[in-house]
Amino acid sequence: MSGDNLLNVAGIEKEGSDTIFSWFARYQTAKKQGKDAANGTVGALLEDDGSLAINRVVDEAIRNAPPVEISAYAPLAGLPDFLDLCKTLAFGDVREKLETLGFNFSSTASPGGSGALFLAANNFLERGQTALLRDRYWGPYKGFLQNNGQDYVTWPLLPKEPDTNHPYFAKDEFETQLDSLCSNQDKVMVWLNDPAHNPTGLSMTREGRSACLNSFVNSAIKNEKIGHTLLIDSAYSLYAAEPHAWADTILEEIEGGLLWPENLLICVAVSLSKSHTIYGLRTGGLVCLHPDKAVTDRLDTVMSVTGRQSWSATPRVGQYSVSKMHSSQEGGDAWALERDRLKNLLDDRRKSLIEECQKRGVALNPTMDGFFAWIESDDSASVAEKCAEHDVYLVPLNGGIRIGLCALATKDMPKVAEALKIAMG
Ligand SMILES: Cc1ncc(COP(=O)(O)O)c(C=O)c1O
Structure with a gap:
């Protein structure tokens, strides 16, 4: 050709x-x-x-940005206020509770949720390893993984045998795939777009999320040498009935005694494209949650260096305007x-x-x-x-x-x- x-x-x-x-x-x-x-x-x-x-409120905030906020580069990791906002967009009110419990967040700005997915693929699996996606998945996932030399397998959207406890999470199939990946590679990574899934509109129930989280954590506990990363793609979640459903589940489980092994990481890919209707301004971020500050500090460095090596800095004006807008009660x-x-x-x-x-x-x-x-x-x-x-x-x-x-x-x-x-x- x-x-x-x-x-x-x-x-x-x-x-x-x-x-x-x-x-x-x-x-x-x-x-x-x-x-x-x-x-x-x-x-x-x-x-x-x-x-x-x-x-309209976002549009006005952008139009009110001073020229320098439009023209200048942003810091490589992102504007500090925006990095802080990303943690709140990802975890809502639960953020503070998790912080009080001693959890830490890393936060890196990225060109949209797509950039955040790329950061994850680029750093959490080796080339040649396989990610676990839920079928159906957003088509570009495949490309983000392929561009990092990675393959993927899937587990089904809905269980074959309807499970009345969690009708929208195929637990057995998820665990089978996870076990099989754990027997073949030293790191596993799951990407899950929930709530408000593209392309179906499905939102897993609280029971489904809890079952999924427990399966994943149990796998991490059982395979202590295998890094376990669960990435929640929250691209549409601020339009869902429960926008911070995953944060709620994580907190509930922790308060209920969930053990958090050192080889477990939970990330949220944040996208402002839909939630703030600034698709073209390429604004988003990757937020990662872990109990150990040394780990999240390391991730802050690794992710911003990856951004620098891939697209330089994320556009500034969206970061500036949206964090300014959310900084007051009125604006929010x-x-x-x-x-x-x-x-x-x-x-x-x-x-x-x-x-x-x-x-x-x-x-x-x-x-x-x-x-x-x-x-x-x-x-x-x-x-x-x-x-x-x-x-x-x-x-x-x-x-x-x-x-x-x-x-x-x-x-x-x-x-x-x-x-x-x-x-x-
Ligand atoms: C499921 C899903 N994840 C992530 C994204 C990322 O969007 P963006 O890169 O514009 O933030 C999209 C956009 O269509 C999406 O549908």
Whole structure:
């Protein structure tokens, strides 16, 4: 192929994955042709009229930034106030309680949650090792791992045998995969996008989180020579009913006597893209929790050096403006009001889709929070094609169809459910 003699082996392997954009383009074409098309393709939150939803309080905070905060580099690790804010965004009120209990946090700014995921891949597993992801996972995970010479295996989204105690966590399958990784490598790393999962909208229950955490900690205790890192990807969690669900579970378990072995680390990949609607400003961070300050201090150094070696510093203006906004009660409350307005858009759309699907017997996957809903299908491409014949544009992915509640309007839901009924028929 062209360029083969210029590209290295890893470069040659890279192929375009433009499914989402190509389906968006098809929606746009249909619109131009005058069709009453519904857009469930885009992964950003849109108002009901199709324009990008913007948190007005964040927008104002950015516009009020002095020129120097826009132009200057940020410190390599990130602005101190922002690093502090990341800990609170990741752990909410629980943060202080954990600190009182003697826990420590590292915090490093990154270009979005994507940067935080890259920092984790780059530092927690060796090249040639395998990460554990939940199926379904956000497509780019694969690339972040591959670019660090890592592979991955998965455990299923839902248990095969429904478990009434925690219907949304496949404990047996998780433990089997973890055991198998522990018998092959000296470090394990799990990436878990919860609550408000992309692409399904699933949120694990408190019981599910507790079971997952206990399985992971027990594995760390049993395999004391094997580093155990659990990374919670919180990209959509500030739109969930329980935004700090993992922090709550971690604290509850610690207060209930959970032992924290030295080889256990819990990280949160923070993204401000959705929560603060600053997708393009590339603002996020990696926050890591451990009882030993020497460990978190070391991580602070390692992560900021990795950032320096990968993208230099993270953009400054988002860090500055958002931390300034959250530094006053007023600013934080105003942001939260706007966030609630945007969350209501998602809640209304989700409620309507669930109802319309139920009326028609369409088997939507469990979906509670965040930007998406999902239908499993072995033939997602042809389901999406059939939906398009009825002017409904969705995204066919591996194993199912992603329904962008973030992009659709509430009034679209009967039409979406009807198209799915015919297409799945
Ligand atoms: C599951 C998930 N994690 C992380 C991200 C990171 O987003 P960003 O790099 O824009 O912060 C996204 C964005 O779409 C996502 O869907």
